[in-house]
Amino acid sequence: MDKERAGIQSVEVGFALLEALTRSHGPLMLKDIAAAAGMSAAKAHRYLVSYQRLGLVVQDARSSRYDLGPAALKLGLASLSRLDAIRLAREQVPQFMEQIGHTMALAVWGNRGATLVHWEESPRQSITANLRLGDVMPLLSSATGRCFGAYLPREKTAQLLDEELHLAQRQKRTDLPHTQKAVDALFNVVREHRCARVVNILLPGIAAFCAPVFDSDGRLVMGIMTLGSVATFDAEWNGAIDTPLRAMAERLSSDLGWAAP
Known part of the structure; x- marks a missing residue:
């Protein structure tokens, strides 16, 4: 022994x-x-x-x-899939996708950032998006990253955020913030709408929303994301996609014991 x-x-x-x-x-x-x-x-x-x-x-x-x-990657994804929150969300994604009509994904915060752990492609809305399980989404240019950036403690995102700010400055990206003040304003918009949005930023011709899912302690445990072609995707706040997506995220949060303030 x-x-x-x-x-x-x-x-x-x-x-x-x-x-x-x-x-x-x-x-x-x-x-x-x-x-x-x-x-x-x-x-x-x-x-x-x-x-x-x-x-x-x-x-x-x-x-x-x-x-x-x-x-x-397989080991990590297998471990993540055993978390109750992930399993619960994965079981409900197909019906969510049927309601929204666009490809959906789930993301959690890993040691490299916001990481895709589940992907459900819509048979009705085929898109060309070079994304796959295990991909880490940028904080500033993706809806998923913005969602995590807005709700996670600053110490968790500080290093990645600093790197992306410097990169945006070097590349002279006009569609991304270049200062911490601009980042704060961007994340305030996410918190105001309780959802993050990007249009033609990370992927040309693609729009996306990502809504936060919280646990019983009010901590962000995952983001639920949907994306599609700007030609068919309603990217308006409170529109045909934003509204049901937020409702889905709130329902999942409620199932995990979260109570809205």
């Missing part, structure tokens, strides 16, 4: 590499992963070779940087 409790030390040691990649906001060089895990580059490399074979890690052939692989 004591030996079983001791476990396998090499597994525990190697996991530090996966943790380093999990905490990172992007791919890392071997020396940086090794340093973060507190081991030599040679030792880290041996673990990473095995992790690549298992699909837990991938290496970019051009940059030589390492990142989490498809097997790690």
Whole structure:
């Protein structure tokens, strides 16, 4: 029994590499992963070779940087899908989509940002959107990101927000805020409407809404998002999509024990 409790030390040691990649906001060089895990580059490399074979890690052939692989994504999504809130929402998404008539998705806050964990494509409104499960949505240019940015504590979003602000400034994006004051105004609009919206910002020709879902303590647990072509998608506040989407989010929040203030 004591030996079983001791476990396998090499597994525990190697996991530090996966943790380093999990905490990172992007791919890392071997020396940086090794340093973060507190081991030599040679030792880290041996673990990473095995992790690549298992699909837990991938290496970019051009940059030589390492990142989490498809097997790690599957594990993460499987874990998230076991949360009651996610399961509850997934069960109701098909009927929501039938009511709205557009593709819908669910997102939660992961260690890299607002992450898509469920995707339900509408058979009636086919769109071209290069999005997939596990994608992390930007805070400023996506409806999903804006929803999380508006309702999460600032310390959770500060680093990502700072990075996106600098990027918007460098790219001279006129459709995105460049200052913290402008960001605050943007998030105030989200809170005012209890929903986030983007039109022709993240994806050309695509409009989207994302509404917040809260738990019994009033904490944001997920965003419920819908998107479609601007040609057929009603992007007006209090319109044919915004209104039922907010009602859906409030219903889910209520099922999770949330009481509207």
